[in-house]
Amino acid sequence: MAMIIAIDGPAASGKGTLGRRLAAHFGLPHLDTGLLYRAVAHHLISAGEALDDVAAATAAARALDLQRLDDAALRGRAMGEAASIVAAMPSVREALVALQRAFAGQPGGAVLDGRDIGTVICPGADVKLFVTASAEERARRRWRELVARGEPADQAAILEDIRRRDRRDAERATAPLAVASDAHQLDTTHLDADGAFAAALGIISSVMASRTKS
Ligand code: CDP
Numbered sequence: 163m164a165m166i167i168a169i170d171g172p173a174a175s176g177k178g179t180l181g182r183r184l185a186a187h188f189g190l191p192h193l194d195t196g197l198l199y200r201a202v203a204h205h206l207i208s209a210g211e212a213l214d215d216v217a218a219a220t221a222a223a224r225a226l227d228l229q230r231l232d233d234a235a236l237r238g239r240a241m242g243e244a245a246s247i248v249a250a251m252p253s254v255r256e257a258l259v260a261l262q263r264a265f266a267g268q269p270g271g272a273v274l275d276g277r278d279i280g281t282v283i284c285p286g287a288d289v290k291l292f293v294t295a296s297a298e299e300r301a302r303r304r305w306r307e308l309v310a311r312g313e314p315a316d317q318a319a320i321l322e323d324i325r326r327r328d329r330r331d332a333e334r335a336t337a338p339l340a341v342a343s344d345a346h347q348l349d350t351t352h353l354d355a356d357g358a359f360a361a362a363l364g365i366i367s368s369v370m371a372s373r374t375k376s
Contacts, residue, residue, distance in 0.1 A: 164271035171293035195276035203244035217265035223257035274364035280342035290345035
């Protein structure tokens with residue numbers, strides 16, 4: 163039986179790690195959709211285009227190739243910020259819808275994480291998780307991640323980044339960060355990666371069990 167798992171949540175909430183682990187557990191392909199917006203921003207920056215150039219950003223989104231998302235170049239702090247600027251452009255989002263839906267529609271299903279998976283990309287997903295954590299805890303996690311990547315940063319500045327990005331993602335007109343009405347919220351403030359994974363598995367098995375009954 164195919165199973166689509168949609169995971170949404172704010173910056174550094176742990177949805178990427180959770181998505182990877184769930185995908186490995188269920189043997190499903192995983193798409194971190196944040197990488198798409200990061201790749202569009204990266205393309206503009208490398209080509210010397212302005213980040214607010216809607217035509218250039220839309221062309222970059224249309225030309226995006228899922229097979230060629232280069233993780234290392236896209237994961238940095240500046241790219242997350244730049245991604246949230248192009249992600250607010252309706253034409254960029256629209257250019258990326260078909261590709262995400264095609265990924266979700268693979269025969270066995272898929273795991274996708276992002277901001278609008280449960281609301282816009284896969285409103286019919288079998289399981290929707292909305293992963294949150296306090297802004298302070300998310301800033302600590304992002305700081306640890308950046309240090310591990312050899313990108314030392316100031317924790318207070320990261321907290322500021324996270325708050326600004328939360329605002330931009332939640333307040334934009336198209337596909338804002340929002341909890342789908344049928345999403346299960348998972349607050350990971352006091353959970354480590356294993357705890358979040360176990361909690362998510364619990365939610366998924368109860369959702370799937372209630373579906374088989376009905
Ligand atoms: O890892 P982190 O949560 O910091 O960022 P990300 O998931 O890679 O997303 C980077 C930016 O892309 C976000 O701040 C959003 O503005 C945008 N994004 C989006 O609009 N829709 C998605 N489905 C995924 C990301």
